[in-house]
Amino acid sequence: MGKVLKGRAGRRRGAPDTKGEILAAARTVFGERGYDGATMRAIAAAASVDPALVHHYFGTKEKLFLAAMEIPFDPAVIADSIASSAAGAGIGERAIRTFLGVWGDPAGRAPMLALLRSAMQHETAARLLRQFVSRAILGRVLVGFEGVPNGVLRAEAMASHLIGLAIIRYVVKLEPIASVSEDELIELVAPVLQQYYDGAFE
Amino acid sequence: MGKVLKGRAGRRRGAPDTKGEILAAARTVFGERGYDGATMRAIAAAASVDPALVHHYFGTKEKLFLAAMEIPFDPAVIADSIASSAAGAGIGERAIRTFLGVWGDPAGRAPMLALLRSAMQHETAARLLRQFVSRAILGRVLVGFEGVPNGVLRAEAMASHLIGLAIIRYVVKLEPIASVSEDELIELVAPVLQQYYDGAFE
DNA sequence: CGCGTAATTCATCATGTGTTGAATAATGCT
DNA sequence: AGCATTATTCAACACATGATGAATTACGCG
Numbered sequence: 409m410g411k412v413l414k415g416r417a418g419r420r421r422g423a424p425d426t427k428g429e430i431l432a433a434a435r436t437v438f439g440e441r442g443y444d445g446a447t448m449r450a451i452a453a454a455a456s457v458d459p460a461l462v463h464h465y466f467g468t469k470e471k472l473f474l475a476a477m478e479i480p481f482d483p484a485v486i487a488d489s490i491a492s493s494a495a496g497a498g499i500g501e502r503a504i505r506t507f508l509g510v511w512g513d514p515a516g517r518a519p520m521l522a523l524l525r526s527a528m529q530h531e532t533a534a535r536l537l538r539q540f541v542s543r544a545i546l547g548r549v550l551v552g553f554e555g556v557p558n559g560v561l562r563a564e565a566m567a568s569h570l571i572g573l574a575i576i577r578y579v580v581k582l583e584p585i586a587s588v589s590e591d592e593l594i595e596l597v598a599p600v601l602q603q604y605y606d607g608a609f610e
Numbered sequence: 611m612g613k614v615l616k617g618r619a620g621r622r623r624g625a626p627d628t629k630g631e632i633l634a635a636a637r638t639v640f641g642e643r644g645y646d647g648a649t650m651r652a653i654a655a656a657a658s659v660d661p662a663l664v665h666h667y668f669g670t671k672e673k674l675f676l677a678a679m680e681i682p683f684d685p686a687v688i689a690d691s692i693a694s695s696a697a698g699a700g701i702g703e704r705a706i707r708t709f710l711g712v713w714g715d716p717a718g719r720a721p722m723l724a725l726l727r728s729a730m731q732h733e734t735a736a737r738l739l740r741q742f743v744s745r746a747i748l749g750r751v752l753v754g755f756e757g758v759p760n761g762v763l764r765a766e767a768m769a770s771h772l773i774g775l776a777i778i779r780y781v782v783k784l785e786p787i788a789s790v791s792e793d794e795l796i797e798l799v800a801p802v803l804q805q806y807y808d809g810a811f812e
Numbered sequence: 813c814g815c816g817t818a819a820t821t822c823a824t825c826a827t828g829t830g831t832t833g834a835a836t837a838a839t840g841c842t
Numbered sequence: 843a844g845c846a847t848t849a850t851t852c853a854a855c856a857c858a859t860g861a862t863g864a865a866t867t868a869c870g871c872g
Contacts, residue, residue, distance in 0.1 A: 572774025
């Protein structure tokens with residue numbers, strides 16, 4: 409009922425990457441409960457650590473959040489995911505494939521969920537989401553949208569659909585979308601997204 | 611700084627619909643801050659009322675939330691909105707028009723935002739959202755989807771796009787989608803949504 | 813008019829929160 | 843070996859929250 413873990417005070421033996429574990433725990437808990445719902449104590453518990461240690465490393469809750477969101481938005485993952493998509497495919501298919509590449513894996517999903525959930529309740533996180541969509545998503549998608557009339561608008565509409573998909577599939581878990589296979593999703597969504605590109609030239 | 615409103619205890623004069631004002635305030639505050647972020651005190655303040663009165667009428671916070679979400683999902687608004695759409699238009703255009711009919715008006719937007727924001731943080735609200743999407747949205751959209759292969763899946767994909775649009779336009783407020791006119795949005799989105807219907811017969 | 817009942821506020825509680833400062837234990841430099 | 847530094851926990855604070863019970867004021871029925 410009360411405290412389950414009891415390790416007496418003082419430094420641990422060895423050189424464990426406690427800071428990293430706290431960051432990982434933060435991403436998980438922020439992802440599950442959003443900024444407000446994620447308590448420092450819950451994050452500390454998930455990292456098997458005293459709450460004070462979290463503050464020792466990151467100072468404040470907001471700084472911890474920012475730190476937890478910083479790394480995973482390094483372009484690496486996303487760039488890889490885009491590259492590994494079928495090269496000849498249309499922009500619609502590449503988009504949904506990239507999307508599933510990130511969201512399909514729980515490790516990649518956690519920070520996204522954290523950002524999405526938190527953006528609904530805190531302007532700070534909303535600003536982060538804006539930046540993320542602008543840079544990571546649009547920045548790359550727009551490479552294929554140069555010279556397209558209303559390119560930004562159309563790319564953003566695509567992104568909005570993907571966000572809605574994320575919510576229905578991974579947050580609200582509405583059937584049948586929540587359980588449909590990735591291949592079926594691609595087949596269903598890709599041509600529709602593609603329309604945002606093709607539709608510009610009519 | 612401290613308390614601004616000071617009305618001493620006891621019943622008020624006249625017969626004000628305080629219960630209704632509390633409900634309206636609840637929808638607003640839940641819409642702005644989500645379930646967790648909306649405090650009883652903030653709702654009470656928005657209704658110019660003591661927090662205890664809110665409990666007196668609704669018992670618990672969750673009951674208040676459910677009460678606040680109950681009325682506005684009466685089919686009336688949505689049905690009207692659908693009817694007032696161009697009758698001959700395709701299902702894609704009707705969908706986005708209905709969507710804008712509800713979300714365009716702050717009064718209709720508040721409970722939607724409340725539901726959406728809260729669904730991100732509480733399973734109770736997520737369940738409500740599922741019900742709402744299933745009944746109100748899909749229930750009506752599916753009227754046009756009878757006999758369509760994968761009808762539910764396609765209708766749900768449409769709904770997911772609309773939810774994503776709501777988040778980008780009204781929550782995250784990403785430009786240019788946040789400021790684009792309703793007519794431009796319709797022109798942009800309607801044919802893409804329509805694809806979810808047309809695409810079933812290829 | 814008198815009185816039960818409904819509407820409203822006040823004061824208070826237990827709990828959970830973010831945060832801080834001091835205490836304790838291991839590490840690494842010299 | 844000695845000692846500053848780092849990692850870690852403990853104990854506590856100030857504050858906000860949801861909730862409750864008693865007190866106060868008005869309404870409406872007889």
